[in-house]
Amino acid sequence: MVNDKCVCLICDSSVALPKRANVERHFKTTHSKYATDFLFGSEIRKVKVREVKSSVSAQQSFCTKPDLKSKAATLASFAVTEILIKRKKPFEDGEMIKEAMQRAGEILFNDFKNKKEMISAINAISLSRKKKTVVENCDATK
Known part of the structure; x- marks a missing residue:
């Protein structure tokens, strides 16, 4: 279904x-x-069913993983922005935080098998100038 x-x-x-x-x-x-090609109960039919099931699960995981990665990057971006807003720091500090996270990741994830994937997740965090508008809007409401 x-x-x-x-x-x-x-x-x-x-x-x-x-x-x-x-x-x-x-x-x-x-x-x-x-x-007739894959008789019921035969080993070849069992193999065919396993192949079909694995292809379906591969298709489903292909569609969901990138979405989860981009969602995580967006959430991380908002978390950094929230910290900057609460501490009333200029948004340019966000780029410094991202650079610090990249450097720390290089050291902390050194022994991990998926180090490149973790570093690319940090690189995917968007800290663009658009969020500066969010800070300005928050200041205007005070």
Whole structure:
């Protein structure tokens, strides 16, 4: 089920209604040779099912990981901005904080297998001048 629709793991097409009869009809019409090529209970069928399942999970993880990384970078950016606002520091200090985080990351993550990925996550943090407007708006409301 993907977004309340039955999706065929073999051909990625969706079935109109999630009913057993509709799924069986799709399988029998579209994949009629599947039952003869991959006999039920055979080892080759088990291998094929594992391949299909792993390809689906790979597709799903491909779609979610970049989104999680960009969300984490955005949250980190806002956290740094919040610290600068609370301490009433100029926004230019944000770039200094980012540089310090990069240097610290190089040292702290030295023994980690995914060091490059961690450093690239720090590099993805956006500390642009646009956030200076946020600081100015906060000062204007006081």
